[in-house]
Amino acid sequence: MRLIISCLLLAVALPAAAQIYKYTDANGNTVFTNQPPDGTPTEKVELPPTNAVQIQPPSQPANDDASAEQQAAYNLVELTNLPDEEALRANNGTFSVGVRLDPRLQPGHSLRLRLDGEPYGQPTNVPRLQVQNVDRGEHTLMVDVLAGTTVVQSSAPITFTVQRVNTSSPALRPPPPTPRPNN
Incomplete structure (x- = not known):
């Protein structure tokens, strides 16, 4: 039973590893496809393995009371x-x-x-x-x-x-000059 389930899982995973083909169409454009066209010379494209990133659990903040106390x-x-x-x-x-x-x-x-x-x-x-x-x-x-x-x-x-002292106040202005007597 396990063998049958394993074979089914592998069969489902095969399309994910499908081959990519490259060819030049009649207009001179380069085309990439997963199915080669009939009667046109194609070239198999070897792709490097895909990158995988592990999901990182979110970092737990320090105890709020402790960080507030520290700050x-x-x-x-x-x-x-x-x-x-x-x-x-x-x-x-x-x-x-x-x-x-x-x-x-x-x-x-x-x-x-x-x-x-x-x-x-x-x-x-x-x-x-x-x-x-x-x-x-x-x-x-x-x-x-x-x-x-x-x-x-x-x-x-x-x-x-x-x-703030108001410098335009009349109390702060210098007294007017005294007039000189005419001799």
Whole structure:
């Protein structure tokens, strides 16, 4: 019984290993076919064995808790050099803030600010970040630790007020020159 089943399986597999023929038609075109035409000289084409690729099982991601714990390995992520109670005086809206990390920034990680909830500036590995031309008024600022484009950990948001002096204010204009008496 096994012999009969084996022979049937081999007979079914034979067409998959069919011969390929090559010939030139009346118009001079090269034709490849699995059945040779009658009366036309043909050439057998020997094909190399086909490639086979084994299906790889999908790789199992590491335990999400463990990878998040590994990535979020900072005990402390905070912004420094921002005033708590008073306004930040920056006449041109430019100032710098520090970032305190414990432990130090890990390889492959970078820092980027988030001003009013939106990413601000380019990621960097320097723990001193500059903010430029911020409008007067109240803002929130936080820092993200990035691994590529993925946020690994963020600092707590800090709310602060930027005070910019209006240089066109009459109070800031120099007094007009006093007139000279005519002699």
